Amino acid sequence: MKRADRGVSKMKATGLRKRIEKYLKNIPPGILGVQNMESLEIHKMTPGSYNLNFHISVDTKEFIFRVNIDQQSGLSKQVEYEYNALKFLEGHGLAPDVYHLDDTRQHFEFGILIEQYLAGPHLLLEKSYIPEVAGLLAKLHSLDHCGVNFISWQDPLKDTYDFVQNDIAHYKTRKTAEEKIIARSERTLAEIGLRILKSDLPFQADSLNHTDVGCDNFIRTPQGLRMIDWEKPRVDDCSYDLSCFLSEPAQLWCSTHVLNAEDREAFIEEYARLSGKSVELLRKKIRIREPMVSLHWILWGATKLCDLRERAHISRASRCP
16 A cells, blocks of 8 residues: 555545545445444544545444545546456455445545455565465466456556656656656666567466555455455556565565565465466566566655655745745
């Protein structure tokens, strides 16, 4: 979960709690599988960059009331896309169940989802959890997604290259962008581009990928490991999710350390064993794709730093006489 600025999110959340309570008390309780809403409680709100996630409880059942304040998939119906993805994943032991979608904007300015609350801590980057992560991703990537209207990157390497190129272009528009980051990013991507031109590896859009495989999107539940934040799953080569999990910038976004070489290799080998894929081919694919995924994360973080600088500048300017 890429986190939003907490100050802004809390301001938005303050005015939403009473509206959420009123909304929930006016929907049929059977939607959530409860008899009535008399015991409704709204607990902690956890902000993401694109959603506000309210932990709610009714009787002994717990839910997430998810308010989609922005979209990152490029789709006009972001919240409906996430709802359909969660419905597709139900019963596979990979994601929370989903109960309700409202994208009418009649009660809120934003689309909303109500989904299962998954109790448990986030994933730790420790060797003991590597087999479980590999197993979850192998299971996800094995699902038959045919007939479901997911976003698809049909040319995975080129599409990743174009994606990062857009990241650079967007970063360059920011007033507080750093020239050294721009120059290094452009140089790195150009070097990767040369490797792509020489590559004859068989990248195929044949697997459903989560695409945001950070530690804080894994929950260690009593029933096993699950993933949250299914905002932008995509049909792609499995190497995207693997590269994201192994990317050091992605790991450092929610951990104080990174996987060492031995643990990285253990993850690739376990995934290969469970998926039936060639371990050597996976190594080669990750070697060419992971640098682009890492560059995406670096630019995402750099853009968020611009947000903070520019917001601080506006705040200082507003205090000037």
